[in-house]
Amino acid sequence: MYDFTTPAAQHVADSYKWRKYAGRDILPLWVADMDFLSPPAITKxxxxxxxxxxxxxxxxxxxxxxxxxxxxxxxxxxxxxxxxxxxxxxxxxxxxxxxxxxxxxxxxxxxxxxxxxxxxxxxxxxxxxxxxxxxxxxxxxxxxxxxxxxxxxxxxxxxxxxxxxxxxxxxxxxxxxxxxxxxxxxxxxxxxxxxxxxxxxxxxxxxxxxxxxxxxxxxxxxxxxxxxxxxxxxxxxxxxxxxxxxxxxxxxxxxxxxxxxxxxxxxxxxxxxxxxxxxxGAAWRTELLSVLRSNRDEVVRALDGHQGLRVTVPQATFLAWIDCRGAGLQHPQHFFEQAGVGLSDGADFDAPGFVRLNFGCPRATLDSALARMRTALATL
Ligand SMILES: Cc1ncc(COP(=O)(O)O)c(C=O)c1O
Missing domain, CATH: 3.40.640.10 (Type I PLP-dependent aspartate aminotransferase-like (Major domain))
Incomplete structure (x- = not known):
C-alpha cells in the first residue's frame, strides 16, 4: 500500500548520507537514516x-x-x-x-x-x-x-x-x-x-x-x-x-x-x-517492518559465510553488523567503498575489522550494493 521502492533521498540536494559520495558511484549505506519516503500522514x-x-x-x-x-x-x-x-x-x-x-x-x-x-x-x-x-x-x-x-x-x-x-x-x-x-x-x-x-x-x-x-x-x-x-x-x-x-x-x-x-x-x-x-503512523510502520525484515534476510543470505564474512542477524534496527575479520581485508570499510558501497567503519564503534550496513533502503539499492560487495570479495 505504501511506497518503499522509490529511492527517495538520492534525489534531494541536502541529504547528508548521499552528499558524502556526491559525483561518485558509491551507494551510501552508512549513516542511520532510511532511503524511504516518510509516511504520507506525516507529509500531509x-x-x-x-x-x-x-x-x-x-x-x-x-x-x-x-x-x-x-x-x-x-x-x-x-x-x-x-x-x-x-x-x-x-x-x-x-x-x-x-x-x-x-x-x-x-x-x-x-x-x-x-x-x-x-x-x-x-x-x-x-x-x-x-x-x-x-x-x-x-x-x-x-x-x-x-x-x-x-x-x-x-x-x-x-x-x-x-x-x-x-x-x-x-x-x-x-x-x-x-x-x-x-x-x-x-x-x-x-x-x-x-x-x-x-x-x-x-x-x-x-x-x-x-x-x-x-x-x-x-x-x-x-x-x-x-x-x-x-x-x-x-x-x-x-x-x-x-x-x-x-x-x-x-x-x-x-x-x-x-x-x-x-x-x-x-x-x-x-x-x-x-x-x-x-x-x-502504525499502518505504515507495520509495512516498513516487513520490508526491513525481508531486506535483513537478504543481507544475511547474500553475505553471511561468504568469503569469511559473518553477519549478526539483527532483531531490531535497520543496521547489519558484519564481522570481516575472517576475510583477510586490511581495512574493510575502504575495501567496500572502493567496490562502490559506503558502509560505516566498525573502528568507530570500537570494533576494527567490522562494518555496519544500513539496509533501510529500496530493495533495488540493496541488491546492487550486495552484488558489488560479492563481486569485490570474489577477487580476493
Ligand atoms: C542509538 C542511537 N542513538 C542516537 C542516535 C542519533 O540520534 P539524534 O539524531 O536524535 O541525535 C542514533 C542514530 O543513529 C542511534 O543509533
Missing part, C-alpha cells in the same frame, strides 16, 4: 502546518503530548505523565546532557556501540568504562550479550550506565530477563541509567513488543533517563525532535538545568511530525 500534516506560514518558537501542543502518551501506552503499556517529558532537538544532545547531569563518577557503556556513547562521557569530563559485550558464534552470525558479572564488578557506586535498547550496532532486543538483571545491578550500585530507546519501534520479529527499561518498576523508573524519538522509525531525523522521559523530579530538574542556555527550542515541525507519527 507538515504540508498543512507549512501552509499556515508562521514559524515561531515552538511548544508541544496538548494534542501532540496526548498522542505521544497514548502511543507509549498502546505500544509498550507504559503510563507516562506529561510532567516527565523534556523535549530535545536530538538524542545525541540527550546523551550528552544526561552525562553532564548525572554526577561525576564513571560512565559505563557496552561495546561495540554507537560512537556518541563513548564521546559523550569524554566530552562531559567523566571516565568512560567500556564493557565488551560477549559474543557467541552461532551457525548464522553471532549472538551478543551483556557480561553481567563483569558489569557487576566494574560498576562503581553512583556511576552512570548507558544502555542502548535496542542495541546499535549488534541489533539486540534485550529480553525481559536481561533487563531485569541490569535493573538488579543498577539498584545494587545505585546507578543512573540512561536508556537510549531510539530504535525501539523497529523490532523485526513479528509480534515483538518493546519494554522500556523505566517501565520495569517504579524504583528503576526513578533512576532512569529514557531517550526516545520518532526519527529512526518514521525517517524524520532532519526534523530534530526527540524527548527525554525523566520521572524523578530531582533528576529531571538537574537535566533541565544543564540544558539552560545551550539547547535550543525544538523545531516546531518536529512536533507536528511526532504527533502524526504517534497518531497515524
Amino acid at each position: 500534516a507538515l504540508a498543512e502546518r507549512v501552509a499556515q506560514g508562521i514559524f515561531t518558537y515552538g511548544e508541544p501542543t496538548e494534542t501532540a503530548l496526548a498522542a505521544l502518551i497514548a502511543a507509549a501506552r498502546r505500544d509498550y503499556g507504559w503510563a507516562i505523565e506529561p510532567a516527565w517529558l523534556v523535549p530535545l532537538p536530538g538524542l545525541v544532545t540527550g546523551l550528552n546532557v544526561a552525562c553532564r547531569a548525572s554526577g561525576s563518577g564513571d560512565v559505563i557503556t557496552a561495546t561495540p556501540i554507537y560512537p556518541p556513547f563513548m564521546s559523550a562521557p569524554q566530552f562531559s569530563g567523566r571516565k568512560l568504562v567500556k564493557l565488551p559485550l560477549r559474543e557467541t558464534r552461532l551457525a548464522t552470525g553471532s549472538h551478543w550479550e551483556w557480561d553481567f558479572d563483569a558489569l557487576d564488578a566494574a560498576a562503581t557506586q553512583g556511576a552512570t550506565l548507558m544502555l542502548c535498547h535496542p542495541h546499535n550496532p549488534v541489533g539486540r532486543q534485550w529480553t525481559l530477563a536481561e533487563l531485569n538483571r541490569l535493573g538488579e545491578i543498577a539498584e545494587k550500585h545505585d546507578l543512573t541509567v540512561v536508556s537510549d530507546e531510539i530504535h525501539c519501534d523497529l523490532l523485526l520479529e513479528p509480534g515483538a513488543r518493546h519494554t522500556p527499561f523505566a517501565s520495569l518498576s517504579p524504583a528503576l523508573a526513578a533512576r532512569t533517563i529514557t531517550l526516545m524519538a520518532p526519527s529512526k522509525t518514521y525517517n524524520v531525523p532532519g526534523l530534530g525532535c526527540a524527548f527525554a522521559v525523566i520521572p524523578n523530579a530531582e533528576r529531571r530538574h538537574a537535566f533541565q538545568k544543564t540544558m539552560r542556555g545551550i539547547i535550543p527550542h525544538v523545531n516546531l515541525l518536529g512536533y507536528v511530525a511526532l504527533e502524526a507519527a504517534c497518531r497515524d
Whole structure:
C-alpha cells in the first residue's frame, strides 16, 4: 500500500548520507537514516502546518503530548505523565546532557556501540568504562550479550550506565530477563541509567513488543533517563525532535538545568511530525517492518559465510553488523567503498575489522550494493 521502492533521498540536494559520495558511484549505506519516503500522514500534516506560514518558537501542543502518551501506552503499556517529558532537538544532545547531569563518577557503556556513547562521557569530563559485550558464534552470525558479572564488578557506586535498547550496532532486543538483571545491578550500585530507546519501534520479529527499561518498576523508573524519538522509525531525523522521559523530579530538574542556555527550542515541525507519527503512523510502520525484515534476510543470505564474512542477524534496527575479520581485508570499510558501497567503519564503534550496513533502503539499492560487495570479495 505504501511506497518503499522509490529511492527517495538520492534525489534531494541536502541529504547528508548521499552528499558524502556526491559525483561518485558509491551507494551510501552508512549513516542511520532510511532511503524511504516518510509516511504520507506525516507529509500531509507538515504540508498543512507549512501552509499556515508562521514559524515561531515552538511548544508541544496538548494534542501532540496526548498522542505521544497514548502511543507509549498502546505500544509498550507504559503510563507516562506529561510532567516527565523534556523535549530535545536530538538524542545525541540527550546523551550528552544526561552525562553532564548525572554526577561525576564513571560512565559505563557496552561495546561495540554507537560512537556518541563513548564521546559523550569524554566530552562531559567523566571516565568512560567500556564493557565488551560477549559474543557467541552461532551457525548464522553471532549472538551478543551483556557480561553481567563483569558489569557487576566494574560498576562503581553512583556511576552512570548507558544502555542502548535496542542495541546499535549488534541489533539486540534485550529480553525481559536481561533487563531485569541490569535493573538488579543498577539498584545494587545505585546507578543512573540512561536508556537510549531510539530504535525501539523497529523490532523485526513479528509480534515483538518493546519494554522500556523505566517501565520495569517504579524504583528503576526513578533512576532512569529514557531517550526516545520518532526519527529512526518514521525517517524524520532532519526534523530534530526527540524527548527525554525523566520521572524523578530531582533528576529531571538537574537535566533541565544543564540544558539552560545551550539547547535550543525544538523545531516546531518536529512536533507536528511526532504527533502524526504517534497518531497515524502504525499502518505504515507495520509495512516498513516487513520490508526491513525481508531486506535483513537478504543481507544475511547474500553475505553471511561468504568469503569469511559473518553477519549478526539483527532483531531490531535497520543496521547489519558484519564481522570481516575472517576475510583477510586490511581495512574493510575502504575495501567496500572502493567496490562502490559506503558502509560505516566498525573502528568507530570500537570494533576494527567490522562494518555496519544500513539496509533501510529500496530493495533495488540493496541488491546492487550486495552484488558489488560479492563481486569485490570474489577477487580476493
Ligand atoms: C542509538 C542511537 N542513538 C542516537 C542516535 C542519533 O540520534 P539524534 O539524531 O536524535 O541525535 C542514533 C542514530 O543513529 C542511534 O543509533
